[in-house]
Amino acid sequence: MKKTYLLLLILILITGMALAQNPADEEYIKAMTSNDPCQRVQLLKDYVAKYAGKGTQYENYAYANLCLTPCQTKGIQDTITYGEKALTVGGLDDFTKCQVLLVLGGLYIQQGQNLDKAKTYANQAIEIGKTNKTKEGASPDQWNKIIGAGYFALGSIAEKNKDTSGAIDAYLSAYSFLKDPKALAPIKRMGREYYEAQNYTEAEKVFRAIYNLNKDPEMAIFLAQLLTKNNKNDEALALLKEAYGKKKNGDIAYSIAVLLAKKAQTDPSAVNEAIRYSLEAAFLSPKNSDQAMKMAQGLFFTMNKDLKYNEIVLAIQSKAKDLEELTQIFNERFGNKSEEDLSDKDKQKMKDMLAEIEAKKAEIEKLKQQQDMAIAKFNQLVEETKKRLGK
Helix, strand or coil, X not given: CHHHHHHHHHHHHHHHHHHHCCHXXXXXXXXXXXXXXXXXXXXXXXXXXXXXXXXXXXXXXXXXXXXXXXXXXXXXXXXXXXXXXXXXXXCCCHHHHHHHHHHHHHHHHXXXXXXXXXXXXXXXXXXXXXXXXXXXXXXXXXXXXXXXXHHHHHHHHHHHCCCHHHHHHXXXXXXXXXXXXXXXXXHHHHHHHHHXXXXXXHHHHHHHHXXXXXXXXXXXXXXXXXXXXCCCHHHHHHHHHHHHHHCCCHHHHHHHXXXXXXXXXXXXXXXXXXXXXXXXXXXXXXXXXXXXXXXXXXXXXXXXXXXXXXXXXXXXXXXXXXXXXXXXXXXXXXXXXXXXXXXXXXXXXXXXXXXXXXXXXXXXXHHHHHHHHHHHHHHHHHHHHHXXXXX
C-alpha cells in the first residue's frame, strides 16, 4: 500500500512539473494574470499567434478572453472575430460560452447586422442558462443574469425589427429574471417615442404592459390619457377606477373626476359620481386640491337639476334689482316729505309701496333660504367625504 501511494505521489509531481514546464500554458497563465486589460489582450494575441492550431489546451479560452476582455485599443471587429473563433473551436464551459454568445449578440445588435445570428445566440444563452440553473449546486442568481441578458438582447432585436409586441414581451421577461428597473428603461423609451410621434396605439401597448407589471399610479394616469386619445374614455375610466380601488391616490381621483365631468355633459347620471371623485381629489391631491373643489362646486350647483341653484341665483339677482329700483322710487317720491304733506291718495300709495318692498324682501329671503339649503347640502357632502377618507 505504501509503495502504491509513493508511486502515485511521484506521478503527480512529475505531471505537475510537466505542466509547469509547458511554455504554451505558462504564456497563457502569464497573460491571464496580468492586471492590465490591454496588456492581457496583447499577451493573448501573442499566444494565439504563436500556438493557434497546435492543440494547446487553452486556445479556446484565449479566443474567449480576447472577446470578453475590455480594452480601448481592441476594435469591435477584433472582438467579434475572436468570439466567433472561440465558439468554432468549442470546448468552453457553459458560463464562458454564454458570455461570449451575449457579447457577440450585443455587438451584432449594436451594428444592426446579423440580427438572425444575434437572435440565435441569445436563445442559446437562454437555454443554457435555464438548463444550468436547475442543476444541483448551481448559482441561480448567476444564471438568472444570463437568462435575463438573453431576453434583453431579444427585446433589442425585436425593437430593431419594429416588432413592438415582441420587444415588450422580451423586455418584460428580462425584467422578471434581472429584477432590475433599468431593464424597463427601453420599454419606457419606446413608449415615449411612440407618444411623441403621436402613434398612440403603439404607445398604449407599451404603457399598458408597464402598468400591468407594477400597477404604478402615475402610469395608470398616463395610460388613461393615451386611452382617451384613442377615444376609449370608458376603458380609461375603468382602468383608473381599478387603480384607485387598489390604492386611494388623489391624482387618480382627479383624473377620474375630469373624465366623469366630461361624461356628465351628455349623461346627467354621471354628475353625482363626478362630484364624489372631485371632492375626494380635493382632500387627497395637494396639487389639484383647489381645482378639484371648484369642479365639485361647479358640478353640484350648476348640473344638479333638482336644486335649481342657478335659477335661484338668477331669481335673487332679479328680485334684488327690482327691490333696489322700487326703493329708489319710494325715496324719490316720499323720502323728503312728512306725513302732513301727503294727501290721502299719497298716503295710500306710500303704504302700498312699503308693502310691495316688504313682499320683495320676503321673496328674496325665501330664495336665500333655498340657496342656504343647497349650500348646506354641499357642505354635508364635504363632511361625508372627509369622514369617508378619515380626514
